[in-house]
Amino acid sequence: MSLAAKIPEIQLDSVEMRYRTEAADVLALHQVSLDIAKGEFVSLLGPSGCGKTTLLRLMADLITPTAGDIRVAGKSAKEARLAQKYGIVFQSPVLYDWRKVKHNITLPLELLGVKRSVREEKALELLELVGLQGFADKYPWQLSGGMQQRVAIARALSMEPEILLMDEPFSALDEFTRERLNEELLSVWSKVQSTIVFVTHSIPESIFLSDRVFVLSPHPGRLSAVVDIPLPRPRTPQMRNSPEFFELVARIRGSFEGV
Numbered sequence: 174m175s176l177a178a179k180i181p182e183i184q185l186d187s188v189e190m191r192y193r194t195e196a197a198d199v200l201a202l203h204q205v206s207l208d209i210a211k212g213e214f215v216s217l218l219g220p221s222g223c224g225k226t227t228l229l230r231l232m233a234d235l236i237t238p239t240a241g242d243i244r245v246a247g248k249s250a251k252e253a254r255l256a257q258k259y260g261i262v263f264q265s266p267v268l269y270d271w272r273k274v275k276h277n278i279t280l281p282l283e284l285l286g287v288k289r290s291v292r293e294e295k296a297l298e299l300l301e302l303v304g305l306q307g308f309a310d311k312y313p314w315q316l317s318g319g320m321q322q323r324v325a326i327a328r329a330l331s332m333e334p335e336i337l338l339m340d341e342p343f344s345a346l347d348e349f350t351r352e353r354l355n356e357e358l359l360s361v362w363s364k365v366q367s368t369i370v371f372v373t374h375s376i377p378e379s380i381f382l383s384d385r386v387f388v389l390s391p392h393p394g395r396l397s398a399v400v401d402i403p404l405p406r407p408r409t410p411q412m413r414n415s416p417e418f419f420e421l422v423a424r425i426r427g428s429f430e431g432v
């Protein structure tokens with residue numbers, strides 16, 4: 174293994190995030206240290222307010238920690254952001270209703286001044302990747318919520334990011350659509366091979382998707398457990414009903430007890 178391959182893709186060392194508000198200071202994250210390997214799929218799991226979004230925003234350099242250090246591929250989070258290493262998908266897809274689907278996907282490329290023909294070709298390729306071929310000329314309001322979220326994923330992938338940060342992208346969707354999108358996301362991931370950090374409240378979702386689950390607890394937000402998910406890949410829907418899966422659910426649930 175080369176030296177470069179041994180450097181974790183994302184590395185947090187004693188990271189603290191304190192929000193200063195007029196009323197009081199909020200210690201959102203306390204002493205968080207973790208490593209994420211290149212190409213790994215990890216989830217950040219925990220109850221509301223435990224600091225998942227804060228952790229994701231720190232990794233993306235959208236906010237700066239009040240203490241501790243964040244390295245991305247051996248660089249600072251800011252250098253990684255400037256090198257466009259990140260793609261981000263939020264809970265709601267934030268699409269522009271007046272732009273066609275293909276033009277929503279190519280917006281980041283347009284802002285960079287990439288040629289129209291190259292952009293259009295890329296949009297078609299990405300639409301196929303997320304299973305939306307044939308929808309290029311539709312408008313977002315003509316699509317279902319699940320389809321809109323797939324458009325948002327395609328847009329995040331347009332810059333070919335090394336790291337995809339996803340903040341509860343499927344939590345507004347019904348259970349059936351969510352499970353299907355979980356499978357589709359894994360299929361996309363196997364093709365693009367980026368590192369994925371996925372935020373969720375759902376224990377089964379975190380298990381189905383991840384190589385490892387980082388369990389966070391609130392007040393103050395901290396890392397309370399790291400659980401390896403040894404289920405083989407590719408993951409299949411049947412695995413959700415396996416004894417191994419239920420055992421992992423029980424283990425993760427147990428790690429919340431007494432918190």
Ligand SMILES: Nc1ncnc2c1ncn2[C@@H]1O[C@H](COP(=O)(O)OP(=O)(O)OP(=O)(O)O)[C@@H](O)[C@H]1O
Pocket residue numbers: 192193194199200201219220221222223224225226227228374394
């Ligand atoms: N901009 C801010 N200013 C002040 N406090 C904040 C800010 N953003 C988050 N917080 C506080 O930090 C803590 C962690 O918030 P965060 O949004 O990271 O949690 P979360 O785990 O993503 O929650 P949810 O599951 O509800 O999205 C909460 O107590 C929240 O109120």
Ligand SMILES: [Mg+2]
Pocket residue numbers: 225226227340
């Ligand atoms: Mg959040």
